[in-house]
Amino acid sequence: MTAESTSESHEPGRLLYDPATDQVGEYRDRAGPYVMLRPVGGGVEWQADPAAVRPATDRERLGAGVRAANHRTRSLPSLPPPLDEASRPPRPVPGCAACLALAERREAARAAYDRSAETDANVLLRQHQRKEHRA
Known part of the structure; x- marks a missing residue:
């Protein structure tokens, strides 16, 4: 059997060794x-x-x-850093009706998948807390 007829019998995906490059490759065409x-x-x-x-x-x-597995592992994006306290959604102050109303507004926006309104509620809650609950 000649090399020409042997290469014709390769199916796509079959792994072949190429001595010129000293690599194993997947036959394509x-x-x-x-x-x-x-x-x-x-x-x-x-x-x-x-x-x-x-x-x-x-x-x-x-x-x-x-x-190939090692290369995939090295090329995966690293996990994002953990959220610091400033990045977390603000928690309502217990007993404050305004905090509770803004937190409910945020939850309603989250349930509606309205990320813009959710962010707005977080900003308003932080502003309220800075103004009314400054520690």
Whole structure:
């Protein structure tokens, strides 16, 4: 069997080893005289000589999968910092009717998915608390 007929039998997604780049790649398609391989886990495709590529061994497939998982983990966005007290919604002062009314206004806006009105209620509650409940 020739290398040409072997490369024609590759199915998209099959993992092949390219000795020219020393990488395992996912077979995508043919492009002229070359086969197109993509790094495991995604990335920029490269051209490989169909006569040189071969099916990846279990060890090579496992190593490529681990590298792809490590890359994904490193590229995930980090968690946002915890909210400080100024970023949290203000709590109504117990026994204050104005605080309670503004907190209810905020909850109604939240229930209606009206984030603008929710933010407005928080601003008004903070202003009220600074003016009336300054510690």
